[in-house]
Amino acid sequence: MPAFIVLLIIAVAVCYFVGGKKCGICGNGGELKQLPDAFRGIAHAHRPFNNKTSDYYCSSCAPKVAEQEKLVMVARNHDPVQTWPATYKGRIPVVAGSEQPRVHSDWYKEKKVAKGQLLLTCVYLFDRANAVKDIEFDRKTDSEGNYQFTVWRASGIPCKVQ
């Protein structure tokens, strides 16, 4: 392989890893700010931004972030929702037709944190939901260096109960 191609590949790789931080909304680089803490309560996959893995945004996207932050705060002030695990066998008084597609949290070391994010994400997406049913947890092994640990993801079905 010619040397200049090798250098080009290295340059592209370095740019990707070093300068890889991009605005989560428009995808531009430049001066970026970290998303407000409130967004940690919302699963990445359900944030209203294009690049759903980035926690950063640029100054021209700041108004969009402020607008969404208000909705996150509304969700935080939502009344507590009722919850049922997937293992529950009893009858749940679900309002017919109110069930929404299953929502997943991000992966966390603590089940409790994953469940908290799931519930907040559900009311952020569907503000009329007052319950989340069929709650279950997926587990996998993650690692940092040589350290291995279990992480959990919660999921459930937002709905409305009588």
Ligand SMILES: [Zn+2]
């Ligand atoms: Zn932007």
